[in-house]
Amino acid sequence: MLNILSVDLEEYFHPSEVQNSIPQSAWPTLAARAETGTRLLLDLLAEHDTIATFFIVGWVARRHPKLVREILAAGHEIGCHSFDHRLVYQLTASQFRADTVASRYAIEDACGWSPKVYRAPSFSITKQSLWALEVLVECGFTHDSSICPIVHDRYGIPGFGRFAQLITTPSGPIVEVPVATVKLFSSRLLPAGGGGYLRLLPYRYSAAAIRRINRTDKQPACVYVHSWEMDTDQPRVASGVVSRIRTYGGLDGMHSKVRKLLEDFSFSTLTAVCTGAGFENRPLQVHELSAIG
Secondary structure (H helix, E strand, O other): OEEEEEEEEOOOOOOHHHHOOOOHHHHHHOOOOHHHHHHHHHHHHHHOOOOOEEEEOHHHHHHOHHHHHHHHHOOOEEEEOOOOOOOHHHOOHHHHHHHHHHHHHHHHHHHOOOOOEEOOHHHOOOHHHOHHHHHHHHOOOOEEOOOOOOOOOOOOOOOOOOOOEEEEEOOEEEEEOOOOEEEOOOOOEEEOOEOHHHHHOOHHHHHHHHHHHHHOOOOOOEEEEEHHHHOOOOOOOOOOHHHHHHHHOOHHHHHHHHHHHHHHOEEEOHHHHHOOOOOOOOOEEHHHHHHOO
């Protein structure tokens, strides 16, 4: 089965765990390393003849336009990952709109392509920020991958569907594509979509979860990695034991794990897998999401 592979392209100082330690005013003074991990990923993808969706932070696109053009020229899908990686539910609707427009312009200026797919920093479209879906539709986005149906201290809408779902907003529809989760012997879902879970857990866990989703649920799995997760030489700037484990745990093995994923499974872009697909559930009205869970 064709699964979805996505990349959150951001600097090593953009993750929420790190922003607690590094003020945004310091970003221009830090060593830029976005190209390092991204090029390692591009090489792996080319080696395995695979295309992916790259959700790009506008701050990076503005500083590395050539890299964005290379990603597009290699056949990958270009998506938006905010301008400076601020959590959506910490913004007002007008601030979110301005951030999204700024990021879209930065990406357009870099490569001439207007992104239609979006992922919020740290999956931060939650019940507090459902208004963001309508803003995305108004900004021209057709697909989003920001809602996780799990319990987490920073994000999640428990009870949301595990697979692609059409959501209707007052401004029009948008397809929501959650990252992979797996249901075992209880009703609680376990995350299996990549990122820190791929870094910190044994590879066999992620592989078994994807196979279960493909074979038992008969659905594609949406998997993601961060570009900086490929960069083992990045500065360790997060502070606090939990933040450092979440950010740097398992970095040394990430390259081999991504290679193994590409060897064991078939992947393509988000819209290649989801556009035109039939949805088993009826379209959800955006206001219905607040009653979920």
